[in-house]
Amino acid sequence: MAQTGVQARRSAVYLLDQVIGEGRLLSECIASGALERLQPAERATAQRLALDTLRGMERADRMLQKHLQKYPPLTVRNALRVATVELCQGGAAHGVVNSAVSVVGANKRTASMKGLVNAVLRKVAAAGPEAWDALRVPRLPKWLREPLVMAYGGDVVQEIEKAHFAGAPLDLTAKHDRGALHRSLGGELLESGSVRLEDSGQVSTMPGFKKGSWWVQDAAAALPVQVLAPKEDEAVLELCAAPGGKTMQLAAAGAKVRAVDSNKNRMERVRENLKRTKLEAELVVGDAMEESGQWDTILLDAPCSATGTIRRHPDLPFAKDGSEFGELIHLQSMMLDHALDLLKPGGRLVYCTCSLLPDEGEVQVEDALARHKTIKADIEALKLPGIDPAWITEEGGLRLRPDYWADKGGMDGFYIACLVKA
């Protein structure tokens, strides 16, 4: 058994311990150096194993519970989960079981459980992918499932869960020429303009990445700037800009962008992204609530629960419990009020969140329209190629869900509204 496989699995188990035990997001763990000591290939394997295990956690636990009389410590449970997902997704039993035994054996506190791990995983391997496939699609935790069932109904939530379980393809936004990007990388050119790839490999080694001809951006996340439709040389205030996917779209369209974000580290990523793509914007590290002046065109991509991105971030339902969402919802309404105050008469503002919760989308805009009598929702701006008019909501926003475009590989959950001042 290759030592590299053991390293990657050990790191995957560590990531799961952090997410489930400490409530940390994978992105935070990785940014703080959790995978730093691994070679690039091991790092990719560790991340893939952690993501696959989080997506399949409910099934893995159901497979394992038959063979466990009581729950072992979290690290051992996570080693069992990683191995179960690998086995049930076709991994070779001998290598997977031996690696899991090595991972557990390498830790003094868990070494005594090597025998248990070996015995349980051999039974899981015998049950195999058939038993796995017969289990239901993993469900969201109750704290998130309940409000979504209230909003969309149980059948839709099951479809959303299917999309979460399937994961997400890789969507790219072209700096200028989407046709050329499609010809160079293949995949599918979506009606909305994104190029969608199924199996990409390492992003930074793909043709055109170093030259800055494109960037990674979910097809749904690329829509708010299309709704705003900035013109060449138009001045745009972009509130909450980092890591800069929308900043690059605005700048590529020729807009003069003032991009504001309060997080210095995240703003560094905007700077790097602009440098790679050779695009320009004025970058401001600061609080959106302290912006002043009057603008014709504003984009507000407010901080939110990010529950629309679970296909890519299956750690979110495990790391969070919804307790901080109330604060975010309050911040969103304050930011929306402030941004509307910064809007000149006749100006337009696009408000968006990558959330599935109506409290962060439909309800925010409905309430803002009630508070600001001079503001109207512009429904025409939402009618973009690839967008079903049935997705336009009562108050005049656009609700996007992971179960939409199911035959094409889905999209992130998003809410977008275009508000104009009389």
Ligand SMILES: C[S@@+](CC[C@H](N)C(=O)[O-])C[C@H]1O[C@@H](n2cnc3c(N)ncnc32)[C@H](O)[C@@H]1O
């Ligand atoms: C949804 S993300 C923005 C994503 C970004 N627009 C993009 O497309 O890449 C929300 C951002 O809001 C920022 N943020 C949170 N509170 C803020 C505040 N009070 N002022 C400015 N930015 C804030 C966060 O740092 C985070 O980068």
